[in-house]
Amino acid sequence: MGTVYRARQLPVGREVAIKILRSDRALDEAAKARFLREARTNSLLTSPHTVTVFDFGQSTDGDLYLAMELLEGESLGERLAREKRMSAAAAVEATRQALRSLAEAHAKGIVHRDLKPDNIFFSEVLHGDQPEEIVKVLDFGIAKMLGEGMSALNAIETQAGTVFGTPRYMSPEQAQAKPLDGRSDLYSLGVILYHMLTGRPPFTDDDAVVVMARHIKTAPKRLREVAPEAEVPPELEAVVLRALEKDPDKRPASADAMAQELALALESTRAGTSGVRASVSAPLPLPPKPADDSLITPAVAQRPRRLIAGAVLFALVALAVGMVIRAMRRDPTPAPAVAAQAEPVAEKPAPARSADIPVVDISALPRASVAPAPLPAASAPALRKPKAGPATAAPPQAPSARPGRYGILD
Numbered sequence: 001m002g003t004v005y006r007a008r009q010l011p012v013g014r015e016v017a018i019k020i021l022r023s024d025r026a027l028d029e030a031a032k033a034r035f036l037r038e039a040r041t042n043s044l045l046t047s048p049h050t051v052t053v054f055d056f057g058q059s060t061d062g063d064l065y066l067a068m069e070l071l072e073g074e075s076l077g078e079r080l081a082r083e084k085r086m087s088a089a090a091a092v093e094a095t096r097q098a099l100r101s102l103a104e105a106h107a108k109g110i111v112h113r114d115l116k117p118d119n120i121f122f123s124e125v126l127h128g129d130q131p132e133e134i135v136k137v138l139d140f141g142i143a144k145m146l147g148e149g150m151s152a153l154n155a156i157e158t159q160a161g162t163v164f165g166t167p168r169y170m171s172p173e174q175a176q177a178k179p180l181d182g183r184s185d186l187y188s189l190g191v192i193l194y195h196m197l198t199g200r201p202p203f204t205d206d207d208a209v210v211v212m213a214r215h216i217k218t219a220p221k222r223l224r225e226v227a228p229e230a231e232v233p234p235e236l237e238a239v240v241l242r243a244l245e246k247d248p249d250k251r252p253a254s255a256d257a258m259a260q261e262l263a264l265a266l267e268s269t270r271a272g273t274s275g276v277r278a279s280v281s282a283p284l285p286l287p288p289k290p291a292d293d294s295l296i297t298p299a300v301a302q303r304p305r306r307l308i309a310g311a312v313l314f315a316l317v318a319l320a321v322g323m324v325i326r327a328m329r330r331d332p333t334p335a336p337a338v339a340a341q342a343e344p345v346a347e348k349p350a351p352a353r354s355a356d357i358p359v360v361d362i363s364a365l366p367r368a369s370v371a372p373a374p375l376p377a378a379s380a381p382a383l384r385k386p387k388a389g390p391a392t393a394a395p396p397q398a399p400s401a402r403p404g405r406y407g408i409l410d
Helices: 027-045 076-085 090-109 183-197 206-215 235-242 255-281 307-331 335-341 362-369 377-383 394-401
Strands: 005-009 014-021 053-056 064-069 073-075 119-125 130-137
Touching: 014 027, 027 053, 027 064, 027 394, 053 183, 076 119, 076 183, 090 119, 090 130, 090 255, 119 394, 183 235, 183 255
Parallel strands: none
Antiparallel strands: 005 014, 014 064, 053 064, 073 119, 119 130
């Protein structure tokens, strides 16, 4: 309402925006009261997220004027018209800054009553040498002052049953012309946040009366249903839908409470994302290194090394026996070949039966037969000797050395 000019305040030499309500226009007392309400309300608020009012009054010509800080940037309405929607982080940050403005206003008994994208402004300011955006809440023109001592500004108030505000962003109680408090503004800001995240407000009917009826009776659709491509985090969706409860008692209790809920929802989302990324990108654990002498328990380290050598010999004997059996299956007359290959150790008598063979002491074998290098090919025939006899008991008795418990298999 009124015409806004860019001007310079001469006493201090700063640029300001000056809004003028000319006296030559046919204005009723309600319009004048609204203009003065905006001026007085803004002059009471000092939050950096509320547009600052430097001066207001009436000129000698009868014009009402309001001098306030000059803002450079764009409104949320302009940004949404260009970008359609915003990221979750950007939308939450803008909402939290607006909530700081409302927290001060509500603490002073002021309800905005006309929150909408056009009244949320992204102002460009310099922070040192770096440009920075800060959110400002504008236009407290229809704000209602709930405190005492405001009767002069409230004298010309809306009549009972008269609705003020913007239907698409109006709370259910405001649409019914019921008494309002700060939670009505939280509903309106919840609608704005819904719009930022999905690209549209929850109710988009062309008829203002229908829209107000929907605010009163119709539950909004879930954000992820309206805009699944936006991938709104469920924690954030829950906070938005809580702000849009029809019953004010079910909404956040205050602007500070809603700001805290938004911060926790966003932090929870970030923590969940980083956790998934960490679990995906974390390297797989390396297999344990083979135990060396320094890692063996003292009891095992003190056992004679001949047990290990005996286990190795037993494995080699079993391998040789397996090779002989495999060769016998291929050759229909394996006996002569075995006899010929066994000649180097023919002087050793073959055991007559298993009862005459004592239990083999594996610990004695390494000193006679085990070499540090792998078994040469020439020694393989001699190791096949146990299968040439009528009854071979050495391999079955070898487990008495318990190779499966100690050594390389331990």
